[in-house]
Amino acid sequence: MAINFSSAPSVSTNSVYPGLVQQASSGVRINQAADDAAGAAIVQGLSSQVNGQSVAMRNIGDGQSLLQTRGGMVSQFTEQVQRMRELAVQANNGINSPDERNLINREFETLRDGINEQIAGAEFNGRKLFSADPLSLQTGANPSDTTVVSGTNLTDTLAALDFGSLQLGGDGDLSAVLDRLDDSLAALTDTQVQDGAASNRLDQQANQLVQSRIDNSTARSGIQDTDIAELASQLAQDDVQNRAQLLLQGQANANSSNVLRLLNA
Numbered sequence: 001m002a003i004n005f006s007s008a009p010s011v012s013t014n015s016v017y018p019g020l021v022q023q024a025s026s027g028v029r030i031n032q033a034a035d036d037a038a039g040a041a042i043v044q045g046l047s048s049q050v051n052g053q054s055v056a057m058r059n060i061g062d063g064q065s066l067l068q069t070r071g072g073m074v075s076q077f078t079e080q081v082q083r084m085r086e087l088a089v090q091a092n093n094g095i096n097s098p099d100e101r102n103l104i105n106r107e108f109e110t111l112r113d114g115i116n117e118q119i120a121g122a123e124f125n126g127r128k129l130f131s132a133d134p135l136s137l138q139t140g141a142n143p144s145d146t147t148v149v150s151g152t153n154l155t156d157t158l159a160a161l162d163f164g165s166l167q168l169g170g171d172g173d174l175s176a177v178l179d180r181l182d183d184s185l186a187a188l189t190d191t192q193v194q195d196g197a198a199s200n201r202l203d204q205q206a207n208q209l210v211q212s213r214i215d216n217s218t219a220r221s222g223i224q225d226t227d228i229a230e231l232a233s234q235l236a237q238d239d240v241q242n243r244a245q246l247l248l249q250g251q252a253n254a255n256s257s258n259v260l261r262l263l264n265a
Contacts, residue, residue, distance in 0.1 A: 039223050046220040052141025053213040060206045063137045063149060066124045067199045070152065071192060073122055073129065077154075078188045080111045084166075085181045087111075092174035105168035116164055119154050130154040139205050147205065149198045157187045 090096075091104045122129040132153035139147045158164070161183050168174060 036223075043220055043224045046216050046223075049141045049216045050213055050220065053209050053216070056138055056140050056145065057206060057209050057213075059138050060202050060209070063135065063139075063147070063202055064199060066127075066129070066135065067149070067195050067202075069124050070122075070129045071195050071199075073118065074154075074188055074191050074195070077115050077118070078185065078192075080115055081181060081184050081188065084108055084111050085178065085185070088168060088174050088177050088181060091168040092178070098171065101171070102169060108166075108168050112163065112166055116155075116158070119158070132156070137202075139202070140209070147202065150194060152191050152194065154187070154191065158184060161187070 087104050087108045091101050091108070096104070119130050127135075130152050132151040134151050135149040137147045137149065139145055161180050163180065163184050166177055166180055168177065
């Protein structure tokens, strides 16, 4: 009589265990698309947002640096024009001799020419600071997330006020010069207000980006990262199952040996 022991239980290889070990070692639940196809697609989309927002924050920082540089120069110009106005008031006094007025005019023209030269030569990373061309910044992760910073063409603005030809020489009344200087100060103030509003807008966008990036990172982590508590439970359960299978296999082998001994007795 032939006896077939093939029906004895055998230990089955648990295909889940290697995946659990990989999750534990990497700290990531989705190591390949097969682990969770839908989750992998969502994680990729969130990663694009997070990475894009990080770069956009640096772009905003670059825009703020340009505005701060331009704002600092405009503040200097304002102080210099204020000094020019003081000199004009001083010169517009009949008690001054022609020589004294010419000396005052020398400082006045030096300040005037210096302002014009600084405006013409001012650059930021190769870009003219006082150009009419607007500056477009990518301030978000998506194609439509752009912010335009208006240009400031101080050269043409001051030229329209005849700023470059102002002088205190001669013995005439300087009321017209004072009017032009007041108009120049108003133009500089307008530039500061414009740049200040643009800077505030970029600040708000930066704050929104920070919060949005935190939210997207949290969402990505919830989908992608390994739940350590759940993983530990799965590993413990898998270990118990493996031990039970080994015990059953051992019993099956022992029973087979006993039967063979009885048959051979």
